[in-house]
Structures are given as C-alpha cells and as structure tokens.
Amino acid sequence: MIERGHHDMGGLPAGKVEPTEHDYAEWERRVDAMSMLMGAQGVTVDERRKNIEMLPPEAYDRMSYYERWVVSLAQALIQRGILTTAELARKMSDVEQRG
C-alpha cells in the first residue's frame, strides 16, 4: 500500500490513451509562471513533485494537472515559511469575498 507511490504508475494496467488536448487557461499558465519564478528563488521542482506524490490517491486522480501543481506550490511555500497557513487563509477569504 505504501511501498509503491500512487504516482509511480509505469507498467500498471490502464485504459486507452485518449489524445485529448486543451488550450491552457490563463490561471494554469500563471501556475507555471509562478513556479518558474519561485524556482529561481530556490523552491525546487523536486519539493513540488514530492508534495504531489503525497496527495491522497483519490485527490491525485481527481485533480487536474494544474490543480495538483498549484496545491503543491502552495504546500512548498508553506513548508519553506515563505507563506503561512494563516496568511493563506486570510487572503483566500478576502479574495473570495471580493468576488
């Protein structure tokens, strides 16, 4: 159950590959951009990958690619003390109320 990471899927049975593509939304591109900018400040892709790997399996499967990456970036920033949970809570609440 724990020896194999949920992300470590090479060789597991799976379905037909659907050749879907989508035009990436601005918010998704901004996740990439912020990840790159913070990468230049030492927040490594390795930390962000580790955070994705630690997502609960159901969350991993149900979240889209950029949903996983924005969450992993947030976790990395909290882990490094760049942001705190409290700051995140306050700002999320403010943004949501602004509409």
Added chain:
Amino acid sequence: MWSSVVEVKYKVGEKVKVMKAYPLGHVRTPFYIRGHVGTIERLCGSFPNPEELAQMRDGLPAQPLYRVRFLQNEVWPDYRGGPADVVEIEIFQHWLEKA
C-alpha cells in the same frame, strides 16, 4: 561545478542491477525497474540528489547519473514486441550495484 566529487563507478556497457529496495521519501527510480539488470548506456553527468532536494536540502555532493538500458522482455513477463525492444531510464549511482 559542485565542490566535492563522488567517484564515477560504472562504465558504458557495464551490467548493473537496480537495488531491490522500497524506501520512503521522494524517489525517482521507478517501482517497475527495481531489482532488474540493465546495461549502462551513458553517463549523463553528476547532479544534486533529487531525493534530498525534495526535502529542502542541497542534495550535494552531486551524484553520478546514468542512462541504463533494459531489455523489455526481461522487465515484463508478458511483453509483446520485438526481442531487441528496450526501455531506457535515468538512474542515480546510489541505486545501482554491479550485476
């Protein structure tokens, strides 16, 4: 580039075995290849250890990274394809043993 140097142990063409170990943390050696024997295809260079970078440590000293080639019909019991088909994977030296 990085100050202290880890000795490069394996040569191109040499047979190596991937450690059959299932540790915790961030691991970039895929589950499906652990315990398998392959051949060194090339030395990619030495890089900071991603297992350590993921934990916000510097991953130094840089570790030798190789591309290792495996015969598909040795990796998968039910492989259907050509007898010379291969899978090639980047593996860090500390995951490899002499075969």
Added chain:
Amino acid sequence: MSDRGKYRPLSYFQLMEVTLRELLVEKGLITEEQVNATLEDMRRRTPERGARVVARAWVDEGFRKRLLENGSKACEALGLDVPALKLVVVENTPQVHNVIVCTLCSCYPRMLLGIPPDWYKSRNYRSRMVREPRRVLAEFGLEIPEKMTIRVHDSTADMRYMVLPMRPPGTEGWSEERLAALVSRNAMIGVAVVQRPATS
C-alpha cells in the same frame, strides 16, 4: 477536470492561484511584470522551435552529429535559448523507433516544445507506454513493424528528450523552413512519424 469559464465563480484551485500570486507580490517576491514576462516567454516556446532543430539536422550532417552528442549545446549554437535544458536527442532510423514518456510525472522538453499535451500527462499514457509501446502507438495510428526495435525513454531525472524523426522521402532539395513545417510535435515525442508530403 475541465477549465472553468470566465463567468463562473472561481474554483478552489483558481482561488489558490490568485491568492498565491497576490501574497507573493505583496511580499515583494515576485511582480506582476515578471509574471507577464514569464507568460510571454512561455508563449514563445512552441513546437516550432523543436521543428527547426529537426530540419537543421536533416540538412546539415555535422549539426546532426553534434545534436546527437550534446543536444543542449547544439540547440544553443542554433541560437535557441534553452536555459538549464539538458537535452538528449534520440534518432529514429529504419531499424529503430524512439518514444518518450515520463512515468513518474510529466517531464518534457518544455524549453523546446512548449507545454506538454494532456494525454502525455495522463495515467493511461504514463502507465502503458513503458510496458506495451506498440499497442499505445497503434492507438495513435502508428504501426511499428515487428522487425523494428522500439526504444522507450522514461524521463526520470535531469535529462529531457526529443525524438529526431526520419526525414520523409519526396523532400529532396527542400528549404529548412519548408522541412520544419512538416515536423509535428507528436513526431518529436515519438507517437507519430513525419509523413511524406502529398504530391501536388
């Protein structure tokens, strides 16, 4: 999960993105200008960059050799800005077909090919390409004959990969620009080949 449209309330994740950006800007760690400049840079990185490299390799034997030896250096010599990209270029031949996957996440030569398509990041592709490449390629409409060898490259560490497809017949004397236009992103991942141009 699909994108949310402009007129719907923000999803939890879109809210997270706005929140992170505002906090990071407030703390002086990034600026909106930097975000926009980065977005611009990202937009400019399209598969056409990779196609240029392929076309050059097709017309210039010396370049092809250098590309296969050290992908990043060769791209830089071509004037392509590929910072920190450690590129390995693998060459298709009449005997060997190459295909790229990242089973662990979705590593991809973004500096050269842009953002990877959804399917490349999907569970099904990541799980099956290493184990049954011929069947997955067939799902893309590519049949590789039994007598050919398939090399699957699993992008697990610092290297990034691009396939150098075979130059199709019927293109003798073509300009690099015309050749590059034939090269699809899928051919550079290895799930397609470059087709012989339709004769007019």
